Amino acid sequence: MFKKILVANRGEIACRVIKTARAMNIATVAVYSDADRRAVHVGMADEAVHVGPSPAGESYLVAEKILEACRATGAEAVHPGYGFLSERASFCELLEENGIVFIGPKPKAIRAMGDKIESKLFAEKAGVNIVPGHMGIIEDPAEAVRIAGEIGYPVMIKASAGGGGKGMRIAWNDAECRDGFDRARSEASSSFGDDRVFIEKFIVDPRHIEIQVLADSHGNAIHLGERECSIQRRNQKVVEEAPSPYLDAETRRAMGEQAVALAQAVDYQSAGTVEFIVDAERNFYFLEMNTRLQVEHPVTELVTGIDLVEQMIRVAAGETLQIAQDAVRLEGWAVESRIYAEDPFRGFLPSIGRLARYRPPQEGPLGDATVRNDTGVTEGSEIAMFYDPMIAKLCTHAATREAAIDAMSVALSRFEIEGIEHNIPFLAALMEHPRWREGRLSTAFIAEEYPDGFARPTPSAETLRRAALVATTIEMARKARLDRHIDRLRVHSGAIQRDWVAKIDGEYLAVTVVPEAGTAGGPVQYRMSVDGAEWVLATDYEPGQSPWIGTLDGVELAAQVRSRENVTAIFVDGLWVEAKVLSPAIAELDRLMPEKTPPDTSKMLLCPMPGLVVSIAVSEGQEVKAGETLAVVEAMKMENILRAERDATVTRLNAKPGDSLAVDAVIMEFE
The missing domain is CATH 3.40.50.20 (Rossmann fold)
Structure with missing residues (x-):
């Protein structure tokens, strides 16, 4: 060794x-x-x-x-x-x-499978079903359009040396094909140093399911089941799970056998992943083989109990694989959420900066589930513009899919990040999405369910009530601490007020609260009502803590708490809401206060994230039409096209190619 x-x-x-x-x-x-x-x-x-x-x-x-x-x-x-x-x-x-x-594997396998064009040619010769497409090198946009026409739209334009969603575009017509070809080549060149791209048929409503393989240098090869990776945005995986809620035993066996056969055909030696796309009839097609460890490998480790990194090291040291195929068991269900430094409310654009606060949920038991968090940052770490925007991979493992998802919801509510924007609100909303919970997935899930992007949902009545309960107990804890201080000064504090009004996101909710005796050293218990609905809430929250953790009628409830000037921000049910707890008399006065209006930026193109200006497509005095490209900004190795939202005339350019811009920097102004 x-x-x-x-x-x-x-x-x-x-x-x-x-x-x-x-x-x-x-x-x-x-x-x-x-x-x-x-x-x-x-x-x-x-x-x-x-x-x-x-x-x-x-x-x-x-x-x-x-x-x-x-x-x-x-x-x-x-x-x-x-x-x-x-x-x-x-x-x-x-x-x-x-x-x-x-x-890792030997150069022969890397060359055969690592190149997206060569791997498909190799797989085809090995008798593996592949997606129809053009595997040759494409020289220019005109040739790309011609080939796409022969294959039939929609098509996928992909970097030959690509991975991780980089250098990949879907085109539904000639215009998108030309633009996608240019963007894919540019991203492929900057990300991989190789601008070759190819085109293949894009299968509508596919599921992305991959098989984990493990092979040694002595001819032994096995598979460790599948991972469902269909929740993707811009071809970048966001949530993965193992096993897949879609596969039946027969399809799982067939995919596993095919993956192992392909690995043996290239004399594969290490951990690797054979990726497939699966259609509505459970027909599966070879997509590519990743000759490396996958980002989502933890979910396989959680359901099999096998440390893939350890196996890679042992195989590389020449040891014989000690795991037989019939000994592999998939136990329970695992879900992985990728925590990214990006703003889900602004088109998931990258966010960079320092982690002023980073408090992930504790790893280990969470009720009947288990939490795992793979991360490379800590509080104070810098999220730089030079690398992938991933912060952490949060995983939960439980006996059933429903239990694993429920545990993920709780874990996300406990995950505290400040200093940058992040996608936890989106992930939390996704965990509650009916279609996700039912397992009705495809790689188009996010595009279909959020066609206009992810906007902050309007808090439900239940969410408002939960926030009101949390906010009121926070106020009770604050008053209890104040009362203890006043008692030390021998000043009578009076009884805790029973009637309150919780202002949650502008909604006024009548709250009554009656503290009850808790167990010695245990949580304080309250009998509470919000607009007439009653609960028993217990918590040991102390002022200044975050997250807030308690139970509502015996069911665990977790929320994050931030103090902001004269309001408290509460993260509950995947949403940040602003909360004030007021006396009824003060609440009446508060209703009379005017609301602030945000500044008008409709005549400006603002940089949506920190990044580098790659190109400016217009000039001062030029008239532009809605949808026309204005600029391209690169961040986190991805090129982002900024387009005109309406017809306008460019009056001033405030940036030029090569400029590094902060978020909301003015790129250009319009008339």
């Missing part, structure tokens, strides 16, 4: 690999760029080596720098994680030439 390995990655996956290596008594070496000098993975490793400036193309993607770090530290092997150099055969060969083991 290896004595020391180098982890050629960053963030949560670097931390994940280091944890397993530590459990195996293997020393670890981290690498880091300028931006990651104080990153969590650097502190976790036994040693750390600086490999260059912040851009990945000048640090993490430079194979020679990784090799030099191995030489300097005596690392015997390299685990690449995912992304970066994980699927680059030349990197694997470079290590082998210098006597260093690559913890």
Whole structure:
């Protein structure tokens, strides 16, 4: 077994690999760029080596720098994680030439399966069903349009060396094909250093289901069941689960056997994933094989109890696989939510900055479920513009799918992040979505259910009442603390007031509260009513705490609490609401207060996220039509096209290509 390995990655996956290596008594070496000098993975490793400036193309993607770090530290092997150099055969060969083991498949398998064009040609020769398409290199937009016409719209334009949703566009007509071809090539070049793209038929309403395979160097190969990865946005997975709520035993067996056969055909040695798209009749088609560890691997680990990173290390060390196919059991259900630094209320645009507060839910038991949180950040960490915007991968595991989803809802409500925008409100709303809960999924789920983007839902009457209950107990806790202080000063404080009005998001709710004796050292119990509906609520909340945790008629309720000037912000049921608890007399006066109106920015194009201006498509004095491209801004390795919302005339340009802009910076103004 290896004595020391180098982890050629960053963030949560670097931390994940280091944890397993530590459990195996293997020393670890981290690498880091300028931006990651104080990153969590650097502190976790036994040693750390600086490999260059912040851009990945000048640090993490430079194979020679990784090799030099191995030489300097005596690392015997390299685990690449995912992304970066994980699927680059030349990197694997470079290590082998210098006597260093690559913890992953051999170059032959990487080349055969890592290239999206070559992998489909190989799979077709191996008798695997593939999606109709054009596997050759496409030179220009005109050729792309011609090929798309031959295949038939809609088509998918994909980067040959791509992954993670980068360099991928769906086109429904010639115009979208031309634009998508240009954008896909540009993203592919900047993300992978390879601008080749291909085109294939886009299957409407597909499900994205993948099979985890594991193989050694002695001819043994097995599969560990499937993962459902159909909840995607812009071809980027958002929520994954294992197993799939769609597959029956026969389809699962057939997909598993095909995945194993494909792995054996390329002499695969390591953990890998064979991805399929599955149609409405459970017909499945080979999509690609990822010759690396997947982002969503934790859900497979939770339902099988198998540490995939450990197996990768053991296979790379030449050990024989000790797991037989008939010994693999899928126990319970696991769900993974990807926590991203992005604003769901502004088209999921990236958000960067410092994590002023980062308090994930505690890992371990949560009722009858289990919580796991894979992360590479901590409070005070910086979310930089140079890398993927993932903050953490929150997972729950329970006996049933419903229980795992319920546990995820509670865990998300306990996940505290401040300093940047994040997608927890969207994930929390998704967990309550009827279609998601029923398992009626497709890769178009988000586009279909949120066609105009994710807008903040109007709080339901139940959510308003829950917020009112939480807000009132917070006020009671504050008054109880004040009363204790007054008692010490021997000043009579009087009885706690019974009648209140909770103002929740502008709605006024009548609340009555009667404190009841709680158990010694236990939660305080209240008998409460909101607009006539009654509950018994118990909590041990103290002023200044977050999250607020209690029970409502014996059922757990969790909420986050933030003090903002003269209001309290409460995160409950996946929504932030503003709350004030007032006496009835003050509430009457509060109703008379005027509402503030936001400033008018309708004549400006604002930068929706911090990013780099790639191009400006218009000039001063130019008339533009609604939908016309105005600018392209790059953030988190993704190019975002900003379009005109209405017909207008450009009066002033405030930015130029190459400018780095903050969120809400004015790019241009209109007449």
